[in-house]
Amino acid sequence: xxxxxxxxxxxxxxxxxxxxxxxxxxxxxxxxxxxxxxxxxxxxxxxxxxxxxxxxxxxxxxxxxxxxxxxxxxxxxxxxxxxxxxxxxxxxxxxxxxxxxxxxxxxxxxxxxxxxxxxxxxxxxxxxxxxxxxxxxxxxxxxxxxxxxxxxxxxxxxxxxxxxxxxxxxxxxxxxxxxxxxxxxxxxxxxxxxxxxxxxxxxxxxxxxxxxxxxxxxxxxxxxxxxxxxxxxxxxxxxxxxxxxxxxxxxxxxxxxxxxxxxxxxxxxxxxxxxxxxxxxxxxxxxxxxxxxxxxxxxxxxxxxxxxxxxxxxxxxxxxxxxxxxxxxxxxxxxxxxxxxxxxxxxxxxxxxxxxxxxxxxxxxxxxxxxxxxxxxxxxxxxxxxxxxxxxxxxxxxxxxxxxxxxxxxxxxxxxxxxxxxxxxxxxxxxxxxxxxxxxxxxxxxxxxxxxxxxxxxxxxxxxxxxxxxxxxxxxxxxxxxxxxxxxxxx
Ligand code: AMP
Ligand code: MG
Numbered sequence: 001x002x003x004x005x006x007x008x009x010x011x012x013x014x015x016x017x018x019x020x021x022x023x024x025x026x027x028x029x030x031x032x033x034x035x036x037x038x039x040x041x042x043x044x045x046x047x048x049x050x051x052x053x054x055x056x057x058x059x060x061x062x063x064x065x066x067x068x069x070x071x072x073x074x075x076x077x078x079x080x081x082x083x084x085x086x087x088x089x090x091x092x093x094x095x096x097x098x099x100x101x102x103x104x105x106x107x108x109x110x111x112x113x114x115x116x117x118x119x120x121x122x123x124x125x126x127x128x129x130x131x132x133x134x135x136x137x138x139x140x141x142x143x144x145x146x147x148x149x150x151x152x153x154x155x156x157x158x159x160x161x162x163x164x165x166x167x168x169x170x171x172x173x174x175x176x177x178x179x180x181x182x183x184x185x186x187x188x189x190x191x192x193x194x195x196x197x198x199x200x201x202x203x204x205x206x207x208x209x210x211x212x213x214x215x216x217x218x219x220x221x222x223x224x225x226x227x228x229x230x231x232x233x234x235x236x237x238x239x240x241x242x243x244x245x246x247x248x249x250x251x252x253x254x255x256x257x258x259x260x261x262x263x264x265x266x267x268x269x270x271x272x273x274x275x276x277x278x279x280x281x282x283x284x285x286x287x288x289x290x291x292x293x294x295x296x297x298x299x300x301x302x303x304x305x306x307x308x309x310x311x312x313x314x315x316x317x318x319x320x321x322x323x324x325x326x327x328x329x330x331x332x333x334x335x336x337x338x339x340x341x342x343x344x345x346x347x348x349x350x351x352x353x354x355x356x357x358x359x360x361x362x363x364x365x366x367x368x369x370x371x372x373x374x375x376x377x378x379x380x381x382x383x384x385x386x387x388x389x390x391x392x393x394x395x396x397x398x399x400x401x402x403x404x405x406x407x408x409x410x411x412x413x414x415x416x417x418x419x420x421x422x423x424x425x426x427x428x429x430x431x432x433x434x435x436x437x438x439x440x441x442x443x444x445x446x447x448x449x450x451x452x453x454x455x456x457x458x459x460x461x462x463x464x465x466x467x468x469x470x471x472x473x474x475x476x477x478x479x480x481x482x483x484x485x486x487x488x489x490x491x
Contacts, residue, residue, distance in 0.1 A: 003058070005045060005065040007096025010105070011178075012069050014203055017196070018184075019071040024061025024093050025114030025124070027171065029158025032056040033451060034135055036152050039175065043100045043108075043152075059153035060171045061093065061113030068095040072116035076190055077183030077250025078300060080284055085190045087183060087250050088118025091126060094179065105207060107179050108152070111172040125161040129446045131170040132454060133438065134261040138174075140433045140461040141258055146236045147229075148258040150175040168446065177257055180204055182301045183250030189304035198308055204254055219308040220319055226301060227327050229256025230294045235334035237290060239342060240432060241267035241370040245277040245487060247285050247293045249300050263487035266432045268477045270363040270370040276435075276487040291331045299324055341427045342374050344381050344410055344420040355409060358402050366394040369477040374428035381410065382421035429464040431471070433457070435485040436478040 012019065032055045040047055047055065057063040064070065072089035079087075092111045099105050111134075112126025131154050141148035153173040161169040180200070188196040201219055205212050208225070215221035233256050237244065244251075245263035253259045263277035272288035280286075285293060302320040310316035339356040340348070363373055369392075376389040386403050393399040410420060441453040460471045468474075478485075 002066050003049060003054070004067045005096065005108070006098060007065065007067045007069070007108070008099065008105070009069050009096050010207070011073075011094070011097065011107075011203070012071055015199060018200070019073045019094075020088075020117045022070050022072045022093055022116045023114075024064070024070055024110060026062045027057075027060040027113075027155070027157035027159060027169075029156075030056035030060035030062055030171075031156045031158065032059065032153070033132075033156055033170070033445075034151070034154040035059070036139070036150070039150055039152055042102070043098045043106060043175065045098060055153070056155050059110070059173050060155040060157055061110045064095065070095055070110075072118055073179055073184070074118065074187050075181055075183040075250055076187040077181070077248050078186075078297075079248045079250070080280075083186075083190075086118070086187070088187075089116055089179075090119040090122045091116070091124040092174070092179075104177065107174075107176045109174045109176065109179060111174055112157075112169065113171050123161065125157075125159075125169050126172060127161050127163060127167040128156060128170040129167065129442045130262065131172040132442050132445055134172055134174075136438060136441070136454065136458055136461070137261045137264060137433050138258070139458065140464065141242070143462050144240050144429055144432070144464050146240065146242070146258060147233055147256055149253075176253065176259065177255035178204075178207060178253070179259075180254045181250050181259075182252045182254070182297050182304075183248075184254075185301055185304035186249060194307045197304060201305065201308055208255055217309065217319075219305050220323060223298070223302055223305055223309075223320065223323055224326075226254055226256070227298055227323070227330060230298060231291075231327060231330040231334050232256065233258065234290050234294045235331060235338050238287070238335060239338040239427070240429060241270070241287070243267065243274055243276055243285070243287045244290065245275075245280065245285050246489060247290065247297065249297045252294070252297045262489040265435050265485060265487050267370045268435065268485075269367045270360065270373070271367070272364065276485055278486045278488055291328075291335070294331070295324070295327045298327060338427075342424065343377070343406065344413070344415075344424040346413055346415070346423075349409065349412075351409070355402075355405060359406070362393055362395070362399055362402060366392060368392050371429060371432050372475065372477060375425075375430050375475070378421050378424040378428055381424055382417045425467075426465050430467055430475045431460050431464045433461055434474065434476075434478065436482060437474060 032052050070093045074088045076085050077087050092109050093113050094109045097105050115124035135151040135154050138148050138151050152175050155171045157169040159169040160166045212218050212221040251260040265276040274287045275283045302324055306316040309319055380386045380389050390396050390399050441457045444450045444453040460474050
């Protein structure tokens, strides 16, 4: 079998020394589990010549497309605040880049296809559960309209991987606008390699922000662009109740896509302090801390850019600081406009933030489910009666007062109530990857080799803003006795 994907290799060509050449391991018995044909089409990838066995070989790394040039990328990163000068792709292998039908260049990367020079003590493998989890959640994020890396394929390798227990191994094919992270910049900054940094920054500008090449200070403009994307991204996370869970600087993509789905999960009950990750004992990456942590990570990015921002060190620091200080306002705008949309408001009025905060506070005090509350509010927008939603609040009279305030504010908008409700349904999902549903689907797949629950859930999550009454139970929060949900880093 000889097949070509139409790969390009701008990273490998232009950033020599930023990666190691590697060979993926061969899987003993690769079996294709999932293939995202719609995404393949978008990428301009014609897979019709490959039968299922051939696809399994390609997407396990066992047989490479003729034009692949497998590499593992170097990067560093702050993990929970501690700097690690060398991390790198320890279990990910970039095969090449595809320029899709939309003209966008994207990386095609195998995750779990064996060791690389960056594996440290790791085995370079991935277990089936975390592979399916990333597939499901990254695609769900995309369907929710949140920028995210995508899932192209999942293949079982037929080989066991050894964690606390023996688990089936798998390889995940990830698609990203690039895999350049804050930690990529940190890798070169730590080595005081200013030339390398400049090459990297120029590459990023050419790939993600070509218009910035003409800016008066392109590297400061790059910092602004990354800040803008992160502010928008984290605000989107907040609007769907997403807790990333491991916002280390190596898990923050310069492209502004959500990346790394190891311990992430979605809020059920609205509590801003929510943490799911079992290793995040201090709550560093709690729901409410995500914007301040993004800001912290951006400060680490800014530090790496200092020598490029100005020759004079003090001037560089002053400029970078001045720009970084805008993050809070940038995020605040995105967050508030997201909340406004959730409440069906289009125009901006001074009392909007207080109006939204009052609802959130009542949700918090009532332990209300984040997603269902906002979805029910869509119905209330077009109805006289709010009884169904009202009953979910511990202080119904206080809710009534809020509801009246909201109704009169909403009445000052152009749109009629029915239109408002419709617009609200487009931003307040009915379906999110409910933790208990995700667990059940993964369990069926891993323990019984049965993907039917997974496929059903994935199908529902592909249309999160549609009512889908036939799947109403998938919109429901977990049973009240299910206890706190815990996640684990997907190694
Ligand atoms: P993550 O927690 O996925 O962000 O990974 C942090 C670092 O650990 C990255 O450098 C990964 O490549 C590396 N890593 C995670 N799991 C493995 C593994 N099973 N084998 C080798 N390296 C790994
Ligand atoms: Mg990572």
